[in-house]
Amino acid sequence: CEGCFNCTLLGVWWHKFKHSVDDLLWRSNVHKCGDNCYTNGQESCKSLIGGLATKEMIVDPESGALNMKKGEIQMNTLTPLLTYLLRCNTDVTSLPSGTAIKAVVAYVTEYVTKPGLKTYCIFDTICSVFDRNSELIEGTGKQHKKAR
Structure with a gap:
C-alpha cells in the first residue's frame, strides 16, 4: 500500500535503524591505525584487520568456509541487526567445522571463567x-x- 500510516511508521523506523547502525559502526567498528599498531618494527598493522573487499559472499570450495561479503577493509565482518541489538563492536564469523566451534567455545569459556x-x-x-x-x-x- 502507498502512504498508509503503518507503512509510513515502518519506513521511519527503518530509516532510524540504518542511521543508528551506521553511527554505531563508525564509532566502534572502524579501525583507525595508531602508534600501537606498528610496534617492534612491523610494517603492517598488528590488528590484522583488512584483507580483501568482496562484493558477495563466496564459499571456499576446498575448505567449505564462507567468506562473507565485505565492502570495507578496515572493519570486522558484521551483521547490522546484531550491531543494532548489542550496540557495540561485533565480529561475525562463519564456523564451518566442529573444530572451529570447539575453539570458540573453549575461548569463550576461558574468557568468562578466568x-x-x-x-x-x-x-x-x-x-x-x-x-x-x-x-x-x-x-x-x-x-x-x-x-x-
Missing part, C-alpha cells in the same frame, strides 16, 4: 590505603595541601 580480582581483596586494599593515610583524610588544610 579468575578475577576478588571483592575482599579490593576492600582490603582500600582499607589499607585509608589506614596508612588517615591523618591526611582527617587532617588540617595544610596537610591536605602537602598531600597534593
Whole structure:
C-alpha cells in the first residue's frame, strides 16, 4: 500500500535503524591505525584487520568456509541487526567445522571463567590505603595541601 500510516511508521523506523547502525559502526567498528599498531618494527598493522573487499559472499570450495561479503577493509565482518541489538563492536564469523566451534567455545569459556580480582581483596586494599593515610583524610588544610 502507498502512504498508509503503518507503512509510513515502518519506513521511519527503518530509516532510524540504518542511521543508528551506521553511527554505531563508525564509532566502534572502524579501525583507525595508531602508534600501537606498528610496534617492534612491523610494517603492517598488528590488528590484522583488512584483507580483501568482496562484493558477495563466496564459499571456499576446498575448505567449505564462507567468506562473507565485505565492502570495507578496515572493519570486522558484521551483521547490522546484531550491531543494532548489542550496540557495540561485533565480529561475525562463519564456523564451518566442529573444530572451529570447539575453539570458540573453549575461548569463550576461558574468557568468562578466568579468575578475577576478588571483592575482599579490593576492600582490603582500600582499607589499607585509608589506614596508612588517615591523618591526611582527617587532617588540617595544610596537610591536605602537602598531600597534593
